[in-house]
Amino acid sequence: MVEVIIHINNRKVINMKEFREAFNQLKDGKHLVTVKDMRKRSIPQNAYYWGVVVPMVKKGYMMPDMMK
Numbered sequence: 001m002v003e004v005i006i007h008i009n010n011r012k013v014i015n016m017k018e019f020r021e022a023f024n025q026l027k028d029g030k031h032l033v034t035v036k037d038m039r040k041r042s043i044p045q046n047a048y049y050w051g052v053v054v055p056m057v058k059k060g061y062m063m064p065d066m067m068k
Contacts, residue, residue, distance in 0.1 A: 002026060005038065 004022035007014040041049065 002022045002025050004018055006019050013019055039046075
């Protein structure tokens with residue numbers, strides 16, 4: 001199985017080299033190609049962000065390293 005993340009901007013593939021390299025790995029025959037949107041954060045990451053990080057920022061909490 002070959003997977004590649006493609007970056008599209010203005011309806012054009014930005015990383016065409018990686019796209020071609022992924023397809024060059026395929027052997028002759030029929031292949032199913034599925035394209036789906038990628039989330040920037042996973043659902044658990046998003047839950048942590050909105051459930052922990054945002055409330056901490058709203059309360060004005062800062063990590064000690066951030067105060068330097």
